[in-house]
Amino acid sequence: MLDIAEELNAWAAEGRDFAVATVVAVSGSAPRRPGAALAVDAVGTAVGSVSGGCVESAVYELCRQALADGRPVLERFDDDEDDDDEDGLGTGLTCGGAIDVLVLPVHAAGPVRPVLAAALAATASGGAVALARIVTGPPALLGGALLVHGDGTRHGGFGGHPELDDTVAAEAAAFLDAGRTGTVEVGGRGARCGSPVTVLIESAVPAPRMIVFGAVDFAAALVRVGKFLGFHVTVCDARPVFTTRARFPEADEVVVDWPHRYLERTATDARTVLCVLTHDPKFDVPLLRLALRLPVAYVGAMGSRRTHLDRLERLREAGVTERRLAGLRSPIGLDLGARTPEETALSIAAEIVAARRGGTGVPLTGAHTPIHHDGPLGVGSPA
Structure with a gap:
C-alpha cells in the first residue's frame, strides 16, 4: 500500500x-x-x-x-x-x-x-x-x-x-x-x-542515493536514468563552471566540491550507489580510496581499459588492498555496445540493477535463470 x-x-x-x-x-x-x-x-x-x-x-x-x-x-x-x-x-x-x-x-x-x-x-x-x-x-x-x-x-x-x-x-x-x-x-x-x-x-524508507561524480555529458544522462529508477541523485564536481543547476536540472542536488571531500561529509548507507565519471587521477584516486572503504551498494568508475589499469596501480600505491579493489566496477557498466551518453547511462543503470537484484546480465532468451530476483542488497524501494 x-x-x-x-x-x-x-x-x-x-x-x-x-x-x-x-x-x-x-x-x-x-x-x-x-x-x-x-x-x-x-x-x-x-x-x-x-x-x-x-x-x-x-x-x-x-x-x-x-x-x-x-x-x-x-x-x-x-x-x-x-x-x-x-x-x-x-x-x-x-x-x-x-x-x-x-x-x-x-x-x-x-x-x-x-x-x-x-x-x-x-x-x-x-x-x-x-x-x-x-x-x-x-x-x-x-x-x-x-x-x-x-x-x-x-x-x-x-x-x-x-x-x-x-x-x-x-x-x-x-x-x-x-x-x-x-x-x-x-x-x-x-x-x-x-x-x-x-x-x-x-x-x-527514503529514496536510495545515487551520487554521480563528474559534471560531464554522461552524468547528465545518468541523472535522468537515476531519477527514473527512483534514486535521490546528487551531482558533484570541483569545477563550478560545469557544475551548474542549468546543466543538471533533474538532479536533486548539485554540489561544487572536491569529490572526496564531499564524500567524507555526506551520508551514505548500504543502498547508496557511487558513479565516478571523472576519469582524472587527481579526482579519482582520493575519491575511490575512500569510496572502496564504505559499506555502499555499488562503486563504479568510468574509463578505458588502459585508464582502468593505470587507476588500479595508483590505488595500490595509495594503499588500497586487493580485497577492496575487487569491489570496484570498472570499466563501469554492462557490455551493451553503448556509445552515446544515453546508451552509456543505460549500461551503467543495468549493472546497478543487476548488482542490486543479483541478476547475471545475460540475455533472458535461452537462459535458465529466474526472470525476477530478490538480490542481496534489498533496496527498498525504488531503485
Missing part, C-alpha cells in the same frame, strides 16, 4: 472512502512483489496495480465489494483461469505463479483509518515507517494495523492485545531497519506459539 502513498494520502486528506488491495505473498513467478497495491475509491477511481494487468479487473471488483460491505477479504490468484468468467477474459495469472491479496476497506470513520492515514502522510513526506497489518488470524483482528516510525514511536495497535502489539512492533522495527517488506507469523497473544497470526509488514 505504501507504494502508492502519494495518491492515497491525497485521498485521505480529501476524506474519501476507499478500499486498498495489497499483495501479501507471492509464490513462483509473479509480476509484483509483496506490498504492491491497487486502491479504488467510492466513485470507482483506481490507482496502482497488483499484477501488472492479469487480475486487475477481479481485484477491482473485490475492492468495490469491500467498500460496499465493509469486510476485509484475503483472496488467492494463481495460473488457473476462470473458464466460467462471463467475458471470457479469465482471472488467472499468466506468469505461472500465485499471489495472495488482502483487500481492506478504509472508510473515513473506520477504526484503522487514523493509522493508515498517518502511514500514508509519513511515507508521502519521505519519512521512514513500517506498517503492520494482520492478514490471517482471529476475525476480530483481521486488517488491524500498527505503525512504527523510524524513531521508534508507534501509532495504533490490535485492540487489547499488548503482547501482540509489542511483538509486532519489534518485528516491524527490524523490517524497517532492513528496508524490507514481507510477512511474519507470531502467536495470537504475541508469543511464537499457539494459533499463528500472519502479519504483513510494509517498510517505507
Whole structure:
C-alpha cells in the first residue's frame, strides 16, 4: 500500500472512502512483489496495480465489494483461469505463479483509518515507517494495523492485545531497519506459539542515493536514468563552471566540491550507489580510496581499459588492498555496445540493477535463470 502513498494520502486528506488491495505473498513467478497495491475509491477511481494487468479487473471488483460491505477479504490468484468468467477474459495469472491479496476497506470513520492515514502522510513526506497489518488470524483482528516510525514511536495497535502489539512492533522495527517488506507469523497473544497470526509488514524508507561524480555529458544522462529508477541523485564536481543547476536540472542536488571531500561529509548507507565519471587521477584516486572503504551498494568508475589499469596501480600505491579493489566496477557498466551518453547511462543503470537484484546480465532468451530476483542488497524501494 505504501507504494502508492502519494495518491492515497491525497485521498485521505480529501476524506474519501476507499478500499486498498495489497499483495501479501507471492509464490513462483509473479509480476509484483509483496506490498504492491491497487486502491479504488467510492466513485470507482483506481490507482496502482497488483499484477501488472492479469487480475486487475477481479481485484477491482473485490475492492468495490469491500467498500460496499465493509469486510476485509484475503483472496488467492494463481495460473488457473476462470473458464466460467462471463467475458471470457479469465482471472488467472499468466506468469505461472500465485499471489495472495488482502483487500481492506478504509472508510473515513473506520477504526484503522487514523493509522493508515498517518502511514500514508509519513511515507508521502519521505519519512521512514513500517506498517503492520494482520492478514490471517482471529476475525476480530483481521486488517488491524500498527505503525512504527523510524524513531521508534508507534501509532495504533490490535485492540487489547499488548503482547501482540509489542511483538509486532519489534518485528516491524527490524523490517524497517532492513528496508524490507514481507510477512511474519507470531502467536495470537504475541508469543511464537499457539494459533499463528500472519502479519504483513510494509517498510517505507527514503529514496536510495545515487551520487554521480563528474559534471560531464554522461552524468547528465545518468541523472535522468537515476531519477527514473527512483534514486535521490546528487551531482558533484570541483569545477563550478560545469557544475551548474542549468546543466543538471533533474538532479536533486548539485554540489561544487572536491569529490572526496564531499564524500567524507555526506551520508551514505548500504543502498547508496557511487558513479565516478571523472576519469582524472587527481579526482579519482582520493575519491575511490575512500569510496572502496564504505559499506555502499555499488562503486563504479568510468574509463578505458588502459585508464582502468593505470587507476588500479595508483590505488595500490595509495594503499588500497586487493580485497577492496575487487569491489570496484570498472570499466563501469554492462557490455551493451553503448556509445552515446544515453546508451552509456543505460549500461551503467543495468549493472546497478543487476548488482542490486543479483541478476547475471545475460540475455533472458535461452537462459535458465529466474526472470525476477530478490538480490542481496534489498533496496527498498525504488531503485
